[in-house]
Amino acid sequence: MATANMVRRRRVVHVVLEPAEGREGWYVATSPDLPGLVTHGNGVDHTLENVKDAMVAYFSGKPPAYTLDVRVVVPV
Numbered sequence: 001m002a003t004a005n006m007v008r009r010r011r012v013v014h015v016v017l018e019p020a021e022g023r024e025g026w027y028v029a030t031s032p033d034l035p036g037l038v039t040h041g042n043g044v045d046h047t048l049e050n051v052k053d054a055m056v057a058y059f060s061g062k063p064p065a066y067t068l069d070v071r072v073v074v075p076v
Contacts, residue, residue: 011066015051017044018073027072034058044072 013033020026020040027047031037039054041047048070055063 009065011064012069013055013066014069014071015048016071016073017047019075029054 013031015029015031017027017029020028026040026042027044028038028040029047029051031051034055037051037054037058039047039050041050048068051068055066
């Protein structure tokens with residue numbers, strides 16, 4: 001049976017996806033929780049894959065267990 005000390009806590013990382021200017025279907029991703037983390041991609045899925053890759057680099061290859069809380073900005 002797992003004890004409280006054995007359960008690995010997941011960090012919630014907030015990510016904001018905004019449409020890239022002048023590039024239809026592309027998004028720029030930033031995180032208020034990880035200053036300096038910026039990446040982009042063609043479509044939401046591609047951008048989120050790039051976010052995961054950027055997090056590996058951000059944490060020098062050893063990111064903590066995390067859950068992404070993603071907000072997509074939609075122009076109106």
